[in-house]
Amino acid sequence: MAKHTAKSLFNLNMQNACDLLELYSGIEKLGSRLDASHLLRAVIVFSVSSIDSYFHDKVKYRAGKFDLHDMPPSLAKFQIPLEDLTRWEASSRKGNMFRSWLSDYYSIRPLQKKDDINKALKLVGIESVWATIEPNSKNLEKLFSEMESFIKRRNQIAHEGDRESSRKSGKKIRSINYSYAEECIKFFKELVDKIEHAFPN
Secondary structure (H helix, E strand, C coil): CCCCCHHHHHHHHHHHHHHHHHHHHHHHHHCCCCCCHHHHHHHHHHHHHHHHHHHHHHHHHHHCCCCCCCCCHHHHCCCCCCCHHHHHHHCCCHHHHHHHHHHHHHCCCCCCCHHHHHHHHHHCCCCCHHHHHCCCHHHHHHHHHHHHHHHHHHHHHHHHCCECCCCCCCCCECCCCHHHHHHHHHHHHHHHHHHHHHCCC
């Protein structure tokens, strides 16, 4: 059985987005009358899902590496239910307990906003993730803007059917093109590469 990391799982998840983009391209080349634009919307949804899962996995896999005596300060302050103290005492591998607690906590919390991501990564010893991967403040603001834009579009697709919401819009579906979907994939792949370069494993 293959041993996975946050990065290897991100690659597997992102492959879904890449496959959809390729499928869209093939349909377009056939000259079909079928409106394949929803495949491009699915690319955005899969891409954001992949980055969200990546951050969850990054927290989960790193949490298991710590013990009681070497945990990061943020993790030392992490609150757990008192009933879990019995499980803690019985556990021979304390790192697995950290992993379990953090996985349970974040199982219902998305990791898509920059502050939420920063806070989650601090729990597992990754300090100042954003300033580390992009020390130039203007470039960092551009990174945040792009990331928030793709996530907003994902939410418009997932929660609004990608239809315009203003009163006079007629609820028309927003336009989307191949280049936008391709750029979304590229952006998140490059983001993960930067994080992995600065904070491997």
